[in-house]
Structures are given as structure tokens and as C-alpha cells.
Amino acid sequence: MTVLFPPPPVDKAALEGAGAFTPRFDGAGLVTAVVTDIRDGELLMVAHMNAEALRLTLETGIAHYYSRSRAKLWKKGETSGNLQTVHEIRTDCDQDTVWLKVSVSGHDAACHTGRRSCFYRKVKVTEGQPLLEIGDDQRHFDPTMVYSSKSTE
């Protein structure tokens, strides 16, 4: 059965209440997807979904996104084996973002650099300069072995 999304209601109370899930896709047809690990809540990645990706995610229970850089549907983990099984989906008050709680197969990594999370760097300000400090440098896989030169998943 194909999941279809009704258009968002004009009424704000309807948008913020219970009832139909009416994602507010932006001008590019996308919603933001925040992805956390069901185990401990760690933020793994932030991506985007078009209606097709959101529909496939709901229908299959496996996370699908839309790759803006490659302009196409992206079944996360198809190349690396790091598929994401979706345990829960939530949305926010204005329905332009979804939150996926997932478990990660394969190397237990969500980042194309081989790290568990894409958020492996902390921002620090030193003498007025905003700098990045690597907080997690553990590579769960070798990206050069997993991806071809044209694909980073």
C-alpha cells in the first residue's frame, strides 16, 4: 500500500495537532531529517528527504534520503552496508523536520569518513578564531576501500 502525504493544512492548530501527517516540503521539495542512534541518542547525521524518500522509509522501515549533491534518491548504506533500520519517526511542531531513531547495520557508522557520527568535531573559539577540534577519530571502516571515487554513499 502506497503511503501518500496530504497537503499541509492552512490552519496552524491543525498543523500542530494530532491527525494527518502533512510534511511541509520546502521549495526544493525537501524536509530535514535528524538521525539519532536508538541505543544512546547520539546524533549521527542530518540529511534531507523528498516525498519519495519519506514514503519509502515509512513503507520499508529502512532509511532513505535524497542526496542534494547527487540529485537523487539515496538508500543510506546501499554501498557501505551501513543500512539504517528505523525504530521511530517523529516530526516537529511545523512539520518541516523529521527525527529518525535508528539502529545502524554493518560497520556501525553513519559518516562517509568512517566515523560513527558526522558530528565528530567540536567548535572552539581561540583568540577570536573559530576552530575545529576532532573529538572522535575512530574509523569504523576505510572509506577508500568502501566507496568508489564517484560515490560517497
Place this chain on the structure above:
Amino acid sequence: MTVLFPPPPVDKAALEGAGAFTPRFDGAGLVTAVVTDIRDGELLMVAHMNAEALRLTLETGIAHYYSRSRAKLWKKGETSGNLQTVHEIRTDCDQDTVWLKVSVSGHDAACHTGRRSCFYRKVKVTEGQPLLEIGDDQRHFDPTMVYSSKSTE
């Protein structure tokens, strides 16, 4: 001292490594901000920041965003008292998203509906229909008492 952001490097390895924080603002001049509670990691909200909001956040330690609906700088909690003190900022591999770990003052609520988190609804599919179910209906404040008709913070 004013924090300035250098332009993003063309080199992908530089973008993904340690060194300068070079946020990749989109065509509208924004990065995505994911906001979690430092206490337990709960996802509170997702918002956007322009360079000014990001700079003020780094300089003051209090979260500032850019309101797309009102097209202006938004010091979160200025109306409601629910200021967000920032304990840590991270960025992702391609530097177009920041993750703020915050503690919330005032009513301990991030959502304009009065709830702790904007993500108070779960998505369920019932007979092919995507529906929203309210998971958290506890209101930490009464929005009609806190906001004027023109402002939802």
C-alpha cells in the same frame, strides 16, 4: 572580539579535518542548527542560523537563531524567558549543520506550544495513512499568556 568565519575551503579534506571552522551557509545564508538538551540528549528543536546568529552564539554562549518566518535575528527565549545556554557546539563533516548542546532556562521548554521539545508527535502508518500521535502533551507554559498574537518567539 568579533568572531569571523573564513570562506569554506575547496579542498574536501580541509573541509572535513581539524583547523578553521568554515560554516557552509546555503543560498539563503543559513546553516541548520540541531538543538539537544545537555541533561539527557533529548532533541529539543531544529532551527537555522545566519552568520550573525552563529557569531552571537559563539560570543555570548546564549543561542541565537535566524527566524525564516519573521526574517530576522531571533534570540531564543527573549520573550518567554526560555533562554538556551550553550555548553558545546559541534559541526558535521561538510560543515552545513551545527549541533548545540544546551540547558534551557525559565520553563524548561523549547517549543512555542509550551512543550519541552518541538518533537512531541510520533508518525504512525495506519492502513496506508500516515498519522501523527501526540507522545508528550505536557505544557510547561501557556503560550497565550507568554506570547503576544504577533510573536511566537
